[in-house]
Amino acid sequence: MISDKENTRISKLLSLVLRHQPSLLGIELDEQGWTSVDVLLSKAQIDRPTLAYIVETNNKKRFSFNEDKTRIRANQGHSVEVELGYKAEIPPKILYHGTGSGAIASILKTGLNKRKRHHVHLSSDTETAYKVGQRHGEPVVLEIDAEQMSQNNIEFYVSANGVWLTDSVPPRYIKLP
Template identity: 55%
Template structure:
């Protein structure tokens, strides 16, 4: 269909447009982050991409992090989470597992140990049930470190958690008292 390199290029551009800068190609996301895929394809073609529904479907289906999702009728598409634009994803609060993980670069660990995990420019702090995924996230920013999050204790204390369509756990803030600095690499 398309090369892996082109798939990656389109996926990165979709992340930029659907999570952070829809205006960069002249689209507007609705209040829940959705956009008509026909319009998205048209606008991407105007900006140097050779897009079609088939290519968009392929990119959505093969994205290893499941960053994009269609609505049930496949008439709308959006990013699953990670937005810096203000949208309401419509997720319902869920009880998280006892422990979740957050991967980041080692250079941020001292600050995190002072202030906790903040969402910064995004709408939520992203947490994973899988240590390997947390490590790969941390590696994107430098030498990885992993924080264990006492998510069950947070939930019991009234903190709200959501589970995104692509199985990323989301919350607004993780205070220091719920954090434990884990390990920086997988042994073995």
């Protein structure tokens, strides 16, 4: 359908405007992060089959359509204010966080913090966490004692694409494997 290079370019554009800078294309996100597919198609100058292909094939499942495919949003990772409607869920015993080796000392001292995002992102498998860590230099996968966090009334949510989310991870719940 489209080249890998074009797929990547459009996916990055969608991530940017649906998570961080909707004004870049002159679109608006509603309170739950949704925007009109028709408006997005017009502003991004892409066609409906291309958008559908990108949403369906994105390896990180970053985007979702509503039921009738008239609206689209990013599943998580927003820096703009949106309410995605997550409900607290019981996490697996262990979750994982991928990072670069240069961040380890700081993380072990201060924990994992959401910074400008809505949540800290955690993975249920080491492979995904490793891939995330690669984006930040020499990858390191941290083990998160999610079971103990949950027992201590720290809430977790899971996005539509299986990413586990929490507000922060204090250092006492982080372990180097």
